[in-house]
Amino acid sequence: MSSIISVQNISKVYKVAKRDEGVKAAFRSFVKRDYEYIEALKNISFEVSKGEIIGYIGPNGAGKSTTVKILCGVLVPTEGSCSILDMVPWENRVKYVSNIGVVFGQRTQLMWDIPVIDSFGLLKDIYRVSEKSYRTNLEEIVSIFGLADFLTTPVRQLSLGQRMRCEIAASLLHSPKILFLDEPTIGLDAVSKVAVREYIKRINKQNGVTVMLTTHDMGDVEALTDRVMLIGKGEILYDGSFSLMKSKYNTVNVLTIDYDENMSISLPEHTSLISNDKGRAVVSVDTTKIPVSEVIGYLSSNLTVYDINVQSRPVEEIIAKLYEEYHI
Numbered sequence: 001m002s003s004i005i006s007v008q009n010i011s012k013v014y015k016v017a018k019r020d021e022g023v024k025a026a027f028r029s030f031v032k033r034d035y036e037y038i039e040a041l042k043n044i045s046f047e048v049s050k051g052e053i054i055g056y057i058g059p060n061g062a063g064k065s066t067t068v069k070i071l072c073g074v075l076v077p078t079e080g081s082c083s084i085l086d087m088v089p090w091e092n093r094v095k096y097v098s099n100i101g102v103v104f105g106q107r108t109q110l111m112w113d114i115p116v117i118d119s120f121g122l123l124k125d126i127y128r129v130s131e132k133s134y135r136t137n138l139e140e141i142v143s144i145f146g147l148a149d150f151l152t153t154p155v156r157q158l159s160l161g162q163r164m165r166c167e168i169a170a171s172l173l174h175s176p177k178i179l180f181l182d183e184p185t186i187g188l189d190a191v192s193k194v195a196v197r198e199y200i201k202r203i204n205k206q207n208g209v210t211v212m213l214t215t216h217d218m219g220d221v222e223a224l225t226d227r228v229m230l231i232g233k234g235e236i237l238y239d240g241s242f243s244l245m246k247s248k249y250n251t252v253n254v255l256t257i258d259y260d261e262n263m264s265i266s267l268p269e270h271t272s273l274i275s276n277d278k279g280r281a282v283v284s285v286d287t288t289k290i291p292v293s294e295v296i297g298y299l300s301s302n303l304t305v306y307d308i309n310v311q312s313r314p315v316e317e318i319i320a321k322l323y324e325e326y327h328i
Contacts, residue, residue, distance in 0.1 A: 004178065004210050005048035005071065010080035012041040012066050012234075040066045041077070042234040053204055053211040055225035055242065057218075057319065059328055063234045064214045065104075068180050071212070072102050085177065098127055101171035105183030108163065109170055110155045116166050117151040120173060127174035134173065141169040144199050145192075160187035168196060172203070179203075182214045197223045218315040232328030249318045253292050254311045255283045260304040268298045 018036050019029040041063045048054055058064050069075040070082060073089030073096055082089060087096045102109075110119040124134045142148055145165045150158060158166065164187050171179065179200070185193045201224065203209045213224060221228060221242065228245060230238035238245065254274070259265065261279030270289035274282040285295050296308055 002049070003047040004050045004085060005046075005212075006083045007047070007071075008045050008081045009043050010041055010045070010067075010070060010077045010082060011039065011043050012063075012070065012075065013078045014038045014040055040234055041070075043080070044231070044234070044236050045080075046229060046236060046239060048210060048212065050210055051204065051208045052227060053200070053225050054213065055221040055228040056212055056214045056231065057216075057221060057228055058231040059323060062231045062328065064231055065182060067231070068102075068182050068212070068214055072100065072180055073097065098174065099177045101174070101176035101179045103167050103171045103179075103181050103184045105164065105186040108155070108167060110163070110166060112156050113154055115152045115154055116147070116158070119155065119166075120151075120170060123170055123173055129174045133175065137173050137175060141172055141199075145169055145195060161189055161192055164188055165192055165196070168199075175207070176209065178210045178212070180212050180214075183216070184213070185215070185217055185220055193219070200224060218319055222315050230322060230326070232323070232326050237326045237328070238322065245322070246312075246315070246318055249321045250313050251286065251288045252313050253285045253287055254313075255285060255292070255295065255299075256309040256311070257281045257283065257299060257303070257305060258307040259299075260306075263303050265299075266302055268295060271295055 014037070015035050016038055017029070017033050019026065019034060044063075044067070056064055056067065066075065070077050071084065071089060073093050076090045085096070085099055089096050109123070110116065111122065120138065129137075142151065145168070147165060147169060150162055150166075155163060155166070164184070168181075168184055181200075185196055188196065197220065200211060204211055211224070213220060215221060225242050227240065228238070228242045229236055257265075258280050265273070265276060265281050267273060267283060268290060270286045272284045274284055276282075283295070285292055292310060296310075299305055299308070
């Protein structure tokens, strides 16, 4: 499948003024200013095919937002090339932005002092959306995200969760081909998160919308993405299947066993007892040394077992392990 996003050897260097603390240093900086150069991105390259949902993850300061801003045409890279929808984002701005939707969790595209619906109308005119398409998209989005109760409320009076739902809705009014989402579910409650995730999956499946998701919420990544890219210190450190990454780093499973409390529990090698109280034991299993099925078989042979629950390591812990391995 041909690439819809092609990034080749992109680097971005920021020139940042610096000075020592104190009044003297402040006055000296007026005469001669010192600078340092921060390399936010270091020669990164990747391809994205039409209809993919990519999880772009990494710790704070890794280069995620810088990458997204370059892909949106907001920033110009220091070196390298980028082609999206056969356009260079920072050179074909007007034509390019009509094909993309963008949500920055810490920024707003809505007018602060006017009702939400007026902001939507303004965006309709900016993107030159036909009245028919606008009404169709608006009706669907308002229904799915539950916006009807506050469409006439000024944006400044909305809660964070309400505003984020409106921000995502605003990015979808013009039926974009690519959606860039930077922390899209920040501030959302559980119900709203599910609604947002389901809508993203729907437009991806039905309309072939390509989605690039930047987030610290691993629930979003797990629910939406098949492929993840890990960036750290400005470099792409991992690019591949999310499920394979989980299987590689999910080396510990936890078993909760309900058994006859009159019996004495024993464990095979490569397991450890976390707790044991009144017929309920919690056991940690090193899956690199012994399969969970073998542990269950051993316990079933040596105990009267009523129930066994298997829990994988939380995704957040797996990602933290990944960060640790790459020293980021």
